[in-house]
Amino acid sequence: MSRMTGINFNTIPAMRGMPDVFCLFPVKDAKSQTTTFQYDLQKRLTEVRNPVNQAKTFTYDKKGNLTGVTDAKGVTITFDYDVMDRLTVKHLPEGDVSYTYDVVGNLLSVTSPEGQLTFAYDALNRVTQTTQRFPLYASPYTLSYAYDANGNRTQMTSPWGTTNYTYDSLNRLISLTNPDAKTVTFAYDAAGKRTKMTYPNGTETTYAYDAASQLTQILHRKTADNTAIAFANYNYDQAGNRTSMQDLAGTHSYGYDDLHRLITADHPAQSNLVVKNEVFNYDAVGNRLSDAVMTGYQHNAANRLTENSSYTYTYDANGNLTGQTERATNAHTEYGYTSENQLKQVTLPDSSVVSFKYDPLGRRIEKVSASGGTRYVYDNEDIIAALDGNNTLTQTITHGPGIDEPLIMKKGQDNHYYHADGVGSVTALSGNNGSIVETIEYQAYGKPTFKDAVGVVIPDSAMGNLYSYTAREYDYETGMFYYRARYYAGETGRFMQEDPVGLYGNSINLYAYVLNSPIKWVDPVGLVSxxxxxxxxxxxxxxxxxxxxxxxxxxxxxxxxxxxxxxxxxxxxxxxxxxxxxxxxxxxxxxxxxxxxxxxxxxxxxxxxxxxxxxxxxxxxxxxxxxxxxxxxxxxxxxxxxxxxxxxxxxxxx
Missing domain, CATH: 3.90.1720.10 (endopeptidase domain like (from Nostoc punctiforme))
Known part of the structure; x- marks a missing residue:
């Protein structure tokens, strides 16, 4: 599990402004909405112009390095390089981001106005240590790593202790033990698919597959009495779409159109979901036209949602959602962004503010709202510790081998264990003795309903759980999910910002979520692309x-x-x-x-x-x-x- 590389996606300029596609000809979607491209004599992309005539331009040096990006708002970001053509400085309106390297090209440090990250490597160029130094922290946080001869991570040591990892002869993770001596074990079949995961609180998770290696069951149970904590049984059509799911509430049924987009989601009467019968309609490029709650969805030529029966929406020239106004009450929410299109502030209808800060790699390191502040410490993409606004530790989190796979949350002296469904959404948390402490149900596109240990609906996680739909962080203050590069709204089933990689994403619609297939968008063996x-x-x-x-x-x-x-x-x-x-x-x-x-x-x-x-x-x-x-x-x-x-x-x- 050699997951730490020292280089995260936002350290590469392409992820925050570089040209995203090479295409000599205009790209026209199914609604004849056209994106055009301009190139210089060296066939380098110099301009992308979207269907509403907003352009992003690019400049280069003689060696072909990108030296500048000017976005549709007129904001320019420039780049400097060393003699090895490595990025050394990214000049942003908020302040410079600088990079240093060792002689073989490993990233040694990255520094921004928010602070600095440093990295150390072994002789095989594997990261052995990272240090996160930010003014908002009371002190720096250092993580160190050890590996076996095959490059698998065997140890990760943080200020809160050491996590140990062991592997089988095929380099598959078979156990991890966190700093509190809590061990989780894993088993696999001959094809490498996970078949069992065992927790230290007397619970286990088993996985079943059909002849086509499609996931058919995830069962979380207490081993002492075989009581189900949560489960998800899946059925499929011939195209691999999930047509039904059985869980503790009953059977959920799903229907699709000819493009495999979800058009119906019927939930059992026993569920606590607000909308029991969901219906979706889309246009030719995947924009939602109506659902069971809202109708009259309208979009401009750049696929930006401008209104529906409940709200009106506004955007800046870069395609970021800047305003949302409720028709019935005129309640207005405003959104503000950094020069790299990261959400930095939300002003809610009651004038309260939710603000965010990001580290030099683009990871969110702080959220502040009326209820207080939360700061995050990372192991690569995973949050391993959360602190309050006074830098007091509130929880630590142990993660599994998969991306977005939280396993254990420790708060005080209590450990809580995560249990997920077939798309990785957290459906239950169990306590020290294996009993349920909290559960979550989801509408088809992820809007959550939280319930306490006895099944009473509550506004948000009472446990302080950070993770819910597809194991991403849910901001209950805004109703948005943080998906690292941008934010997602489960109510409308679309992102708030354009895909930062443009047309190299999975869809020509830069706001669409998983091609409108939130139930099926997994690999036949239960994986996510x-x-x-x-x-x-x-x-x-x-x-x-x-x-x-x-x-x-x-x-x-x-x-x-x-x-x-x-x-x-x-x-x-x-x-x-x-x-x-x-x-x-x-x-x-x-x-x-x-x-x-x-x-x-x-x-x-x-x-x-x-x-x-x-x-x-x-x-x-x-x-x-x-x-x-x-x-x-x-x-x-x-x-x-x-x-x-x-x-x-x-x-x-x-």
Missing amino acids: ITPEEGMRIVARARIWRGTPYRKGWSIRKKGADCSWSTWRIYGESGFEYLYSSTEFFAKNPRFKPAPNNVPQAGDVALFNGHMGIFDPDLEPMMPIWSATITKGYRPSSLDWFDGSVQWYRYDKP
Whole structure:
């Protein structure tokens, strides 16, 4: 579980302003809404103009490095580089962000007006220590890491103690023990699918699959008396859509249109969900037109929601939601953003304010509302500790091997254990003795209903639980979910901001949520596709490998690898482990599936007949992949370098 790389998606300028696509021709969607592109003589993207005639422009130096981005609001961000073409300074209106590196290109520090992150590495370029220094903290927080010979993380030590990890001969995590000596164990089938997870409070989770490796059951139970804490049983149609789910409340039924978009979600009468029968209609590009609560959804040519029967909405030129006004009461909510389109402030109808701060890597490190402040300490993408506004520890969190997989929350002397459904949404928390302490139900697009230990509906988590829908943080003050790069509204089933990677996202609609398939958007073996942001983490690691010599197979001592081994190690170093597969067998690897419409996003694997590489959207269009070549080592490569057509594969995360 080598998840820490020292380079997060927001350290790469592409994630916050760089050109996001190469396309010589205009892109027209199903409603004839057109996005156009301009290029210079070197075929470098110089302008993207959206369907409402708002443009983002780009400038470069003689070596092709991006030197400036001017957004549709007229805000300019500039970039400086060293002689090795590594980003050294990002000049923002709020203040500079600076980067330093070691001699082999590992990121050593990143500093912004909010503070500094530093990194240390071992001889194999694995992160051994990170320190988070921010003025809002009372003192710096340092995390250290240890690894085995295969690169698996074996220890993570924080100010709150050490977590130990053990693995089987196939490098699969089989146990983790947190600083409080609480051990969680994992078991797998022959194909690598998880079959069991055992908690130290006398509960266990079992997983069942059908012949097509589709997840059919997740059962959380107390082992002493076999009492179910929570469960989810799934049925599928021939296209892999989940057509029903059985849980403790009864049966939930789902219907889809010809594009596999969710159009009905019927919930059992025993559930506590407010809307029992949900109905959705969409236009040709995936904008919602009506649902069971609101009708009259209207959108402009850039797919920005402008009104429905309950609210009107406004946006800035960058496509960020700036205002929401309720028709019946005229209650108004305002949203403010940083120059990198990060939500920084929400002013609620009662004039109270919710504000946010982010670290130099773009991770949210503070939320302040009328009820107080919360500060966060991270292990890579995972929050491992939460502090109050006085920097007093309020909880620590132990995470599993998957991204967004919280396992244990400790508050005071009490441990609470997370139990999730087939899309990773937290449905129950159990206590020290395995009894339920809190449960959560969800509308189809994630709007939560919280319940206490006896099933009484409550406004928000009484346990201070941070995680709910798809195990993302829920801000009850605003009704939004924090999805790292942007925020999501479960009520309307769309993001508040445009996809920061633009047309390299999963949809031509930059606000759509999982192609309007929130029930089915999982892999047949219960996995979720890697995001473009996470793909850029892989790309960042691939860039560090530049110049690594070619070696048949993989040699730590000689620091070399061939195309399949280099791809395997780069994914592992980026935190996305999979069982090694040669090019001959890669197409059958259970962690990968073909990219939709064979169109790549950042980090996807290009597979030829006997060759493979990693897609980088910022490389020249004729040389778009990183790969190991016999004559020149690890370097950019062309798609016609090897015989046969290319098939793109996308990683599926746990």
